[in-house]
Amino acid sequence: MSAAAAFWEGVKHMFKKRFTIKHPYQEHELPDGYRGRHLLRMDRCIGCGICAWICPEKTITMVPAANQKTYQQNPKNRFPQYWYVRCCFCHFCTDYCPTGALDYTKDYDLAEYEKELIIWSPERLSRVPEGHRGYQTEFHGRAGVSHVLPTRED
Amino acid sequence: MSILDLNVGPQHPGSGHMRIMVKTDGDFIVEATPDIGYVHRGVEKIAESRNIIKNIPMICRPNIADDSHLNWSYIAPIETLQGVEVPERALYIRTILCEMNRIASHLYGMAIMGGVFSGHTTMYMFGFGDRELLLDLNEMLTGARMTFSFSVPGGVRRDLPGGFREKLLDTLDYLELHLPAIDRIFLSNPIFVERAKNVGVLRKADAVRLGVVGPVLRGSGVRCDIRKDAPYGVYDRLDFEIPTSKEGDSLSRWRVRFEEIRQSIVILRQAIRDIPKGPIAKKSPIMIPKGEAISRIESARGEINHYIIGDGSDKPYRVKMNTGSFKNLLALPFLLKGVHIGDLPIIYGSLDYWPIEADR
Numbered sequence: 266m267s268a269a270a271a272f273w274e275g276v277k278h279m280f281k282k283r284f285t286i287k288h289p290y291q292e293h294e295l296p297d298g299y300r301g302r303h304l305l306r307m308d309r310c311i312g313c314g315i316c317a318w319i320c321p322e323k324t325i326t327m328v329p330a331a332n333q334k335t336y337q338q339n340p341k342n343r344f345p346q347y348w349y350v351r352c353c354f355c356h357f358c359t360d361y362c363p364t365g366a367l368d369y370t371k372d373y374d375l376a377e378y379e380k381e382l383i384i385w386s387p388e389r390l391s392r393v394p395e396g397h398r399g400y401q402t403e404f405h406g407r408a409g410v411s412h413v414l415p416t417r418e419d
Numbered sequence: 420m421s422i423l424d425l426n427v428g429p430q431h432p433g434s435g436h437m438r439i440m441v442k443t444d445g446d447f448i449v450e451a452t453p454d455i456g457y458v459h460r461g462v463e464k465i466a467e468s469r470n471i472i473k474n475i476p477m478i479c480r481p482n483i484a485d486d487s488h489l490n491w492s493y494i495a496p497i498e499t500l501q502g503v504e505v506p507e508r509a510l511y512i513r514t515i516l517c518e519m520n521r522i523a524s525h526l527y528g529m530a531i532m533g534g535v536f537s538g539h540t541t542m543y544m545f546g547f548g549d550r551e552l553l554l555d556l557n558e559m560l561t562g563a564r565m566t567f568s569f570s571v572p573g574g575v576r577r578d579l580p581g582g583f584r585e586k587l588l589d590t591l592d593y594l595e596l597h598l599p600a601i602d603r604i605f606l607s608n609p610i611f612v613e614r615a616k617n618v619g620v621l622r623k624a625d626a627v628r629l630g631v632v633g634p635v636l637r638g639s640g641v642r643c644d645i646r647k648d649a650p651y652g653v654y655d656r657l658d659f660e661i662p663t664s665k666e667g668d669s670l671s672r673w674r675v676r677f678e679e680i681r682q683s684i685v686i687l688r689q690a691i692r693d694i695p696k697g698p699i700a701k702k703s704p705i706m707i708p709k710g711e712a713i714s715r716i717e718s719a720r721g722e723i724n725h726y727i728i729g730d731g732s733d734k735p736y737r738v739k740m741n742t743g744s745f746k747n748l749l750a751l752p753f754l755l756k757g758v759h760i761g762d763l764p765i766i767y768g769s770l771d772y773w774p775i776e777a778d779r
Binding site: 267268270271274275278284295296297298299300319320321322353354355356357360369 | 469472473474475476477541545547548551555558559561562563566568576577580600603604605607608609610
């Protein structure tokens with residue numbers, strides 16, 4: 266094997282498909298079930314606080330909802346608020362949510378200029394991002410509370 | 420000539436923070452002392468104050484290129500203590516994820532520790548380009564590109580998604596086609612061979628005496644792999660070989676890793692073919708019963724152990740991590756004695772040392 270063979274290998278790859286994308290202009294296509302920021306369904310949240318308890322990084326605080334609506338299923342008016350500076354996106358909160366109120370989204374660009382803006386209130390978390398398809402946790406199943414899951418490949 | 424002290428590090432262009440205190444006589448290294456601990460995080464101590472589920476993301480963090488092995492190694496003793504029998508499908512999914520991680524980790528190692536440290540920019544690009552395909556598969560299966568926190572006591576968190584099998588097989592086909600190109604451009608490249616052959620020779624007896632593990636040990640001709648010697652998971656049902664090399668130099672260590680990528684492809688093909696149907700997880704309590712247990716897992720950087728003592732609460736009483744990088748570091752002062760200072764990056768790189776994993 267000569268150095269020319271190695272050099273030729275490099276030259277050949279100049280004309281092959283690129284792996285890289287121009288990120289801010291081109292979006293990386295994410296698969297279903299990508300663990301981005303959370304989506305909160307406030308009409309399902311019962312305010313049990315299991316998400317705050319299981320969170321390894323203490324991202325979640327239980328706070329009252331700022332909007333004036335009353336939620337029948339949540340008499341204490343407690344909803345999770347995420348401080349995304351701390352979040353490691355393990356999504357144990359989503360897996361352990363007993364009512365399926367939390368969900369995955371493909372939203373990953375969470376950087377902000379102001380530190381207050383990176384605290385996501387329950388109302389902000391409940392905004393459905395653009396292009397969000399169906400119910401991601403039902404698609405992938407959850408470990409944790411509903412631990413025993415059927416085969417889901419077919 | 421007088422002895423000159425030289426600090427290599429703590430910042431490196433490739434690996435994490437670690438200092439090597441080198442005493443040089445002219446161009447030759449008289450003595451080299453690794454100074455570790457720059458990225459010590461106290462993982463073991465923090466683990467004592469958190470419950471076993473909350474520990475999972477933190478335990479995986481020390482090695483982000485190869486975190487599924489650390490995850491499995493931490494989960495295995497807990498499952499032993501709890502007496503949970505993990506469903507077969509979960510074991511197969513863990514095996515698939517771990518082998519994908521092994522390939523990705525070796526490509527990462529070849530790109531950074533082999534390519535960058537020897538000034539081979541094309542290998543850096545090749546390694547990262549091919550690793551990207553495996554990260555896409557990780558993303559599809561677990562939802563995260565790295566640091567998946569995927570195995571939980573009793574099983575895994577998700578089942579194989581639809582279309583995963585086809586995508587995996589496509590990727591493996593591509594890798595098999597592309598590995599000869601990596602071989603031509605890097606491992607058989609006369610410029611790299613000149614650089615790495617007979618550099619940092621670790622003889623078989625020395626390797627055993629120093630207690631190195633993983634590809635470093637196999638590169639010295641010792642046929643030792645936990646997947647064969649003490650099979651865990653479903654590895655006893657899979658047919659694969661353990662590549663070894665007799666020379667024990669830097670080149671042979673990379674050769675062993677390169678052949679391991681091929682063997683991982685063989686394992687992945689078998690695992691995706693034989694994976695049975697059934698549940699992916701069994702319900703297990705969030706507590707560790709009284710007792711102690713240890714795991715032995717073959718990661719990309721060698722054998723890793725987690726020794727866990729439970730006291731009946733939901734927090735482990737003690738978690739002791741023993742990682743491959745730390746064991747392999749013991750060979751570094753031995754290998755650096757008497758070599759040219761220019762060979763230091765090649766030898767350091769050939770150990771595929773991951774400082775965060777060693778410091779924990």
